Amino acid sequence: MTAYISLMIAIPLIGAILAFLTKTRQQARAVALVSSGISLLISIIMLSRFDSSLAGIQLDEIHSWIPSLGITLSFGVDGIGMPLVLLSCIVIPLTVIFAWGETKEPNKFYGLILLELVGVLGVFTSLDFFVFYIFWEIVLIPMYFLISIWGGPRKDYAAIKFFIYTHIASLVMLLAIFALYFNAWQITRTPDFNMFHLLKNYSLLDGWLITNVISIKDAIFIGLLFGFIVKMPAVPFHTWLPDAHVEAPTAGSVILAALLLKMGGYGLFRVILPLLPFSDSPGKMITLMAIIGVLSILYGTFLALAQRDLKKMVAYSSISHMGYVTLGAAALVPLSVSGAMFQQFSHGLITCVLFMSCGVIQHSAGTRIIGDLGGIAKYMPKLTFVMLAGFLASLGLPGMSGFIAELLVLLNSYANLPTFVILALFGIVFTAGYHLWAMQRAVFGTFNEKLGHIHDGANYEIASMAVLVLLIIFFGLYPNPVLNMMTTTATPLVRDAAGLVGVIV
């Protein structure tokens, strides 16, 4: 048994407590950088120890906690969790560097960022449904405070909306988890919160009807699915996202988009896909997911086109990109599923660059309204360079990671979901459209003299964005380090569902 994961979670937790206790800005950010840096180091060691050719859980560890209820502190990673662990450990230190100049209550700020790391790492590694849920909820709280303390003018509204929305989804998910747990308990006669046991026991449930409308199996399935897609977020449960992003500080937006949204996708792969073959009406559920996925892609794209606020546009683009995750997962082909997983990873990197660009522009020009900007490339050449790279990555330029993900999803989903893929293809032109249109109006063209004297991003800001761009290009040219493990894990995951493919529309 190894202890990488508990160490990786414990260090930021200790770091967070230390950061809260520090007195000065310098100390707080040093603590944050060091502890998240150590987590990054551990995650890289984990990656080197991880065997991509094995599908099962690796580097697992188990500690007993509440035996009478079958709750254990068990952690481990596989091809679903490992890339996201890596992503989290990459994004948080870079966010700390990006937010190096934070002056408002810095000790709390950096502490909360570290708590976010604790939460997401817990979610991505927990193998116990109870512990998973606890971490799932832990993630909400620091984000609530990040928005409500460091946010923009409507921060209270946005923070409470974010909290209520995602919390309701979590509660529905909790109900579903309990329903699964108790029903499984009745059958197996032993309390057990272990995620894999519970997912396996789902197939044992008999589909008694709660009411005449829905069977318990479908209710559990939909409850869990609801919990995850609100987090992703998928249309029509997405309206918390633009508001939260618009008001959140840049670091908050980065973490929200890069990591918190990934929890929803993670849930899809970890929980929904194993359940799918055994739900009472898998065909309908697949169609439902495909519709949600494509709807998110197209809806997010058109809404992004309509936005005047750069950051809101980026927020809607997140919705659109996360639609590929749902679509790829619904297609139930090994490579489409691993493409969807890769989309999660890649979007996590790309969206950071986009939100950081918005942050730098806001900071320098004092506005993010696209129409009020214009020609800022003249005074912000460094920002323009990384921002353009980020935008090109986001619109799916080959050679960058987003392309590989979307390509795999589109290529491999077509066999099972042809109509949906054709619809998704339509979105690609418009995706390019809103990105370039925004660039053209905000960054290029003649300089808007009303902006007054503006300056380029600080070196630490540009540096963290540049690192991300390099990673995007690296994984765009050579995705194998994470793609291989995803494919290995996705293959057995989908094998069970293979027989169902005929059911699909």
Place this chain on the structure above:
Amino acid sequence: MADLFMFLIISAIIFSIGSYGIITQRSGIKILMSIELMLNAANINLVAFSSFNGDASGQVFALFSIAIAAAEAAIGFAILVALFKVRDTINLDNINILRW
């Protein structure tokens, strides 16, 4: 069996007296005393069942609740003293700031 029943009857009577006191009295002190009565009625039940079942855990719980009741009474009185200093009354009809 009859013994247990007697204990339960006594406990029920004490509980009823306590609840009657809570509903009818206006003085904070008296209400606190009534609450103590209700708690102790519950304690009687716990001890009675415990001895009936031959299991000591009920008595342990009774001890717990006595300790907690003491703490709670202390806090309650402290609140009342504080209130009296501010408002010159402990008549609960006048202290309804929790109202909508």
Place this chain on the structure above:
Amino acid sequence: MFSEPDSIFPALIVLLPVLAFVLTLFLGKKLPHGGAYLPIAAIAGSFIISLGVFLEIYPDKIVQQSWPWFANMNIGILIDPLAVVMLMMVTFVSLLIHIYAVGYMSHDPAKPRYFAETALFTAAMLGVVLSDNILQFFISWELVGVCSFLLIGFWYHKPSAAAAAKKAFLVTRVGDVLFLAGIVLLYVNINEIIASGRFSVASDNYLLQFSTMFEAAKLIDPTQLTYITLLFFGGAIGKSGQFPLHGWLPDAMEGPTTVSALIHAATMVTAGVYLVARTFPMFVATPATLGELYPSFFPAHVPDALLIVAYIGGFTALFAATMGLVMNDIKRVLAYSTVSQLGYMMLALGTAGAVLGAKAVGISLFHLISHAFFKALLFLCAGSVIHAVGTNDIREMGGLFKKMKITGTTMMIAALSLAGIGIPFLNIGTAGFFSKDMIIEGSFEYGEKTGDMIPYAFAVIAALLTSIYIFRLWFMAFTGKPRSERHAHESPNVMTRPLMILAILALFFGFTQVGFYGYLEKNFELMGVEMAGHEGEAPEIPVIIILLPVIVGVLGFLISYAIYYKRWLDMSKIISSSNPLYKLLLNRYYEPKIGADIIGVKLTHDVVAQSGEFVDRKIIDGLVIDNIIGKTTFSLGEAARKLQTGVVQNYASVTLLGVGLLLIVLKLVGGI
């Protein structure tokens, strides 16, 4: 040395410019001329390697290298005759234009960025040429598009340049999506025939490799194959500016002239033609259903895909030439000319492909390469002129020949080549004479065999118009009285030397014709692909048909000579805004209005996107979340609040009452 299976040289053809890109980007500022020597050296290296490869593999070898990439994809290099001629052309033209740009861009402060981007472009373009699978082709294809975007918007502070860059990217993106859809469809179909056990990928091949595709094309459902090829052609339409996605190319002239010469004349825009040529066996294999279904409209026994390629190409050749007649911006005239000539190349693939099979690739590619020479030359001459007079408007030029002898002469050579002037039967003439004549004859042969003369008519009329507009351009710019104050001067040597080299090629490249056709014809045989034979007896081509292209070329020259040099005819009646035809042409058939304003802004943004915004903010968020769910919860809470009297006794009584009621209910139900 260059062509062994494990030789590193073929990969270096792409990697050298990539290296130059990285170095120029980061070190360019510190080096003289913005680091221009780095890409020049790198591209010269690529050219030498290409030449070496060519000499080694000529006449009947190919180079193939392949490595696994991600998932079930591979990355690889395929150098066959088709690729090697493109390689030599791209590296050579790119090299000359880079040298020219040292002079042309000498005053621009952003030189390092310029040279970095053109180096990246060259690398991507070479990537397109070298790809051995359709995915890598697509990836390079997109990268080429992005470099084009960056370079059109090179002067990003000009709003028109920023807008043109965006338009170019988006319009070609429409084509790219079609291309991508074609790849998806192909992938699915290949997987399907593999799953059904009828096909298996050869052991050292990959799923999307060209050789695999050609093998599989025979087994794929023919209707699906038509869809796939047409979707590919959709990509080609976007990239090569064919109707109806042609509008971006003239706008792309906002970029520096060297960019126009390199990307929008010689290399990138020909990638569409190259795509069709590359996947030509698939086009030839499509069924001839249109002719069967609608015998009155379409000729029989012509593969559907080829028929559509021929018609789109022929129509574009004519359509673009009409607009070339009236443009006043020197670069726009050339841009429409490029669109029109690309149409010819497509036409050649379509018509000659239907009757001559694999030979069509040679005919089309020959025109592609001679066009690359003379069109790059035309653009560079235009650049030289613009450099000298500081305007793009030919109405403000005039009388330049006296001051710019070299530019004027070389441009005349290029114009003669474009107009296809030469002496038939003696086989003496410009490069364009050889290449274009063959296309027109090919489409005549197609007409003879199928009875469908429309493409031939398109080609001949377009040839006349081509000749008129290009000589109009030359006469207006170089003859007559100077119409602007600015003192024009001949460009420096670094600019005129490349002009001379290109002029020599534009004059004499045509003589390689026979060898070229023979070499390219074998292309698909070398890859082991059998093409359905369309040989048959070559019909006797009447003398008038052979003479006609030259006749219309000369005729066009004479018309322009009469109008714009001697001014025998007064054109002011025709060229006025009251003439609806002239207005239509000058407004480019209202394509920018329809494309950008109506489809782009009005429909997509104002209607679809804004109504989406309305739904999102007002209905989902406003009505459902805030009003229905939010308000209901709020008013429920408001009502329940009244229960909180603040009197502890009330709470206690209610609690007791509740417990009592519960007990009674339980008693009645029998729970206790």
